[in-house]
């Protein structure tokens with residue numbers, strides 16, 4: 225066993241004690257003279273050092289120093305540490321007059337050197353254990369021995385505590401090593417992070433450069449492509465012989481698919497890099513979807529396919545989200561549906577997702593469906609087609625073209641809008657692609673966005689169509705607007721129903737004729753057949769066709785049609801056409817003969833609303849009238865008395881005035897007389913609104929220049945009737 229050195233400090237004012245401790249702890253303890261043994265026995269007790277027991281420890285060599293006062297001990301400990309030979313242990317006497325006592329000495333030493341082991345040696349206690357604990361706090365570096373000392377106990381304590389000190393020291397050194405190691409590793413990590421940050425910054429710069437490049441390239445490619453496409457379309461509008469037309473058609477088709485492909489290829493990396501922002505703007509969901517249907521209608525028409533779009537009840541008009549992304553997905557799904565369908569139809573539907581109630585009040589989950597009657601998809605490839613560059617069947621895909629990116633892009637976009645996409649399909653039985661999107665409700669709808677409530681007031685509409693989807697769409701829309709719709713599949717059925725209803729005195733207000741394939745002759749024959757019957761001659765006929773060619777509208781007008789609309793029909797166009805025929809809207813085209821109702825006219829009607837001036841001093845009356853009129857799609861201004869009315873009527877050309885008779889400042893009679901003398905007011909219909917019902921009152925109104933008379937309290941239906949009458953007169 226190797227001999228290790230341990231340094232011990234003895235602190236006691238009694239020199240004899242020093243000798244004794246040294247004696248006990250020194251290996252030469254065996255060779256004691258009698259005097260020493262005597263002293264020893266006096267101090268440690270007679271039997272404390274049994275004869276024959278070797279008090280020395282061969283494994284340890286103690287170097288023992290002496291201090292006789294507390295201050296001296298503190299200085300020696302300091303010195304030893306400075307010299308790099310610290311004490312492992314100190315035996316400390318408590319009473320050492322005149323200087324500081326042992327407890328104070330320990331306190332001072334531990335303030336600087338907290339690891340030195342301490343043994344308090346005392347005959348009796350000057351301090352209670354609690355007092356000592358209070359002074360030092362919890363510590364495991366402290367022990368007590370009481371006089372007379374047991375030599376073996378002293379040896380054991382010296383050995384244990386110096387060994388403990390040694391282990392503690394090694395432990396601390398090890399900890400320092402570890403800390404150094406950790407510091408070194410942290411440093412390495414820091415360097416690595418710095419390096420990675422540099423790489424990341426470089427990669428981001430690269431990506432930015434790449435996306436700038438992509439956006440430049442995309443612009444560079446799209447610009448000439450637009451030129452080619454635009455010119456091709458212009459060329460198609462010129463006189464071309466059959467061959468030239470075929471070649472030009474082929475250029476257009478290739479151009480279209482090239483444009484779609486370029487868009488996909490340029491879009492995909494952006495989506496992959498999650499760089500596609502989803503905007504959050506107010507938009508009209510009908511316009512977004514119907515635009516897609518309209519855009520796709522040409523391709524559908526070329527293939528002889530029916531294309532329809534239907535909004536189920538409950539879908540709000542204005543929502544907050546990304547209309548461009550919704551259009552992009554729908555364009556892709558509808559494009560695919562048309563591409564993979566040779567016969568039949570493509571049907572787009574929008575409804576509230578029945579499983580979307582969890583979205584809460586502020587949000588709404590819409591379900592979009594695009595179904596076709598095409599080639600369908602085999603079960604084993606259904607999951608694959610949403611992956612990038614995957615096509616169900618290479619052979620088929622070669623025939624139809626495409627990049628295999630469309631559905632992967634759609635899936636990403638759907639997910640960005642918090643929705644899911646899926647397909648239900650059987651080979652040869654068509655496919656239905658469904659996707660959902662989470663959209664916000666528009667919380668503050670600006671006045672211009674409140675579209676008038678659509679109401680057809682029980683209009684009777686006959687739908688004659690050989691296409692069940694078309695019948696479904698027309699019937700759902702018209703009944704939703706309060707109309708009565710009858711669906712007829714054949715002309716015979718239609719004529720029978722028209723007859724029965726005419727006989728019962730409840731003629732149809734309009735008949736919509738819609739034939740697959742858009743055969744003009746068939747439309748003409750239908751009109752002729754219906755009009756052979758005198759009692760059916762006044763029922764307006766509206767042609768609905770997917771095959772629109774220049775001149776067809778005029779041709780059909782000459783053969784008895786009042787309306788000519790093209791499919792896919794827009795909800796607003798259908799409503800406007802029917803409302804115009806029913807006299808609920810004013811025809812913006814000032815023509816003496818009844819003009820043909822076309823989609824252009826229907827579109828114009830969206831922006832062509834009547835202007836009314838409400839003159840009343842009573843706020844409640846003004847409010848009620850405004851509400852009733854606005855529900856009819858009429859814009860309203862208000863005046864509080866006759867004077868204000870005269871000024872307003874001089875400023876603006878109103879379509880109708882509602883004039884209260886008794887008002888402060890200027891009454892309704894005088895105001896009407898003045899308005900009649902003004903340039904804008906000579907012909908404007910002025911409706912008297914009065915509480916009196918007498919004949920005299922009525923005459924007074926007529927004399928003043930008013931056209932009609934309603935008495936308070938009036939019914940909404942009276943106002944509607946007046947408006948319908950006005951519209952009819954104007955159209």
Ligand code: ADP
Nearest residue numbers: 560561564600609615616626627628629630631
């Ligand atoms: P592509 O550009 O090839 O059309 P998509 O990702 O849009 O790429 O579609 C992937 C594949 O899914 C198509 O190649 C086709 O095989 C299949 N597919 C998509 N839509 C339909 C559909 N309506 N009917 C049948 N197959 C379809």
